[in-house]
Amino acid sequence: MRLRTLSALAGAVTLSLVTGCAQGDGTGASANTVTYWLWDANQLPAYQACAKGFEKENPGLDVKITQLGWSDYWTKLTAGFIAGTQPDVFTDHIQKFGQFADLNVLEPLDDLGIEESDYQPGLAANWIGQDGHRYGAPKDWDTVALFYNEKLAKDAGLTAAELNGLSWNPKDGGTFERAIAHLTVDNLGRRGDEPGFDKNNVKVYGLASNGGGYADGQTQWSPFTGSAGWSYTDKARWGTKYQYDSETFQSVVQWYFGLAEKGYMVPFADYNVQSNQANTQIAAGKAAVTFDGAWMISTYDGFKGMDIGSAVTPAGPTGRRATMMNGLADSITKASENKAGARKWVAYLASDRCQSVVGRYGVVFPATPAGTEAAVAAYEKKGIDVSAFTEPVADTEDFRTFSYPITNYAADVTALMQPAMEDIYGNGAPVSGLDKTNDQINLVLDQ
């Protein structure tokens, strides 16, 4: 009898756990709930604050936010699209946009009243698909700048003004190459530009490495290819031909990876996407400067016992400086069961009301000018100067900003470019091999 009671109890508990789990999943399909996914844990508190404001404005509607790490995020989202457990709204990345548009899983947002002029330049336009419909509402933006270890720079006699005034060219590398050569120190204390420098026994590299840069080189070679005037594709958006076969591109890539050959940049063998990215190399004191994105500002600021400054990217052969300007957006899933609520939430996310709140947390630059201003003020309050990231957006004369390549088959392009670039960087393969890779890529795009 007792045993029977126990097993009945156990059964009941199990059942309640199972049903409890079922209720607690990410979908929460209900007319009163809007589910929202994002990947950046740093941004979670900011968006929770935003959700509070939204719920106040819309009594009876709840926002349920789920945060997942970058790689789990896309796996789970893909699985969600297949299984029908996708969120109503999710943070979307421009590189995935083409694929999602192709898979027809996004809801058009034409009626949300998103105006180009309400956001920083270019951010809204990127989210219009080839069919002319809008699929994303601008959320935030980031640019790339040069982070540097202030002490190592000072030891090398480089001032902040000098680091902000660097220029480069693919022939002799210009003042940029001279600076990173001088920042490089071998095991015997000889600098990279001093006689007897031993490139095979380097203690501190001038420039850190973020690997081969896949197909975009966002924090690797794109500040150089961009300031040399090169573009990924034949058109700004939805191009049909990639241009990795261009002479300009190949000469820049050859010079850039050549920096590792000369011992000024961390060699490919020392880089690992899991264990040793550029920020780790800087934190470990193994490299003096690195290109990295605005989303890393707080990370670099948080290095204990190390002051990190930031400078604008070097000016290139075109006379201008360049940085990728990438913007995230919020998208609604086509299979969302609460589209009305989702629309309201996305409209709110894209408004100044939310973006100014997010800006005040000082973790990201929101897409609206007011949101950006709030973020700059918040960073300032923390004692972080972010002008190296905001200047390129404000000063369009001296700076060129460009977007991630927006085309179909982005995943295929990456799959083909990643090994090709690693082969050049790691194995010294000739850059002319990119002609063939480019042909393969364009063949895929022609499908």
Place this chain on the structure above:
Amino acid sequence: MTIASSSPPVRRRGDGALAAVFIAPAMLGFLVFLLWPTLRGVYLSFTRFNLLTPAEWVGLDNYVRMVNDPIFWDSLTVTVEYVLINIGVQTTAALAIAVLLQRLTQSSLLRGIVLTPYLMSNVVAGLVWLWILDTQLGIGNEIISALGFDRIPFLADETWAIPTIALINVWRHVGYTALLIFAGLQAIPNDMYEAAKVDGASEWRMFWRVTMPLLRPVLAVVLIMTVIGSFQVFDTVAVTTAGGPANATNVLQYYIYGSAFGRFQFGYASAMSVALLVVLSAITVLQYRLTRAGQSDLG
């Protein structure tokens, strides 16, 4: 009530139904999780399918593409290289450990220790080794450097990467494999060794003349199992090198995964999976035949 009866068992009516009930859960699992996915995978290999829109029949297109895809052949070569190193080193080491365990010690503590790495998940083992072997920051390379040698880019160099991943997995699996072989050794009657000793055979000679022949069926099964497992290497690659550098560790399973879940080419990924199934089946049949796994020399 008698426990044992000498009379022949009487086949009662209804046994079949009862048996069906007992078999049903396993049968259901087999049908749902094995047979159906296999059949569907074979079907999908003849289609263009992105998961979200209906599959479109393309005949042999995926297979033609596979035969002409240099990356497929490259990943097959990389996989075979991995299997050869992994199985070669692992089997030899496991056999040595098992024989030492049997001939030298009765300590169950030692047997337990041998199994310890196996208790760790593949992903954790991969990550721990990744950190130990990191070229710039890993403690392994710090030691190598302190000893006056050049740092070794274990996971970042195309020559080193596959042997390193193969050896990481040897480290994790060797204890388990040794234990399987050890169980096989336990089945060899002790009189065999005693008789050999009386005849004046050395340990070395006993190993080759007694242990190896009698262990053959067990060793064959262990080999078949580990070779199949080895061909399916994925997680260690995913966490340590992600297929790099420059596709040097792009093993077949990783290529299949990337094609399916990264590029949404489920049809092509299915075709490669079918190819892997065919390769594995052929290898298994061949191994089974060559090692006469179904027969024992004992008795």
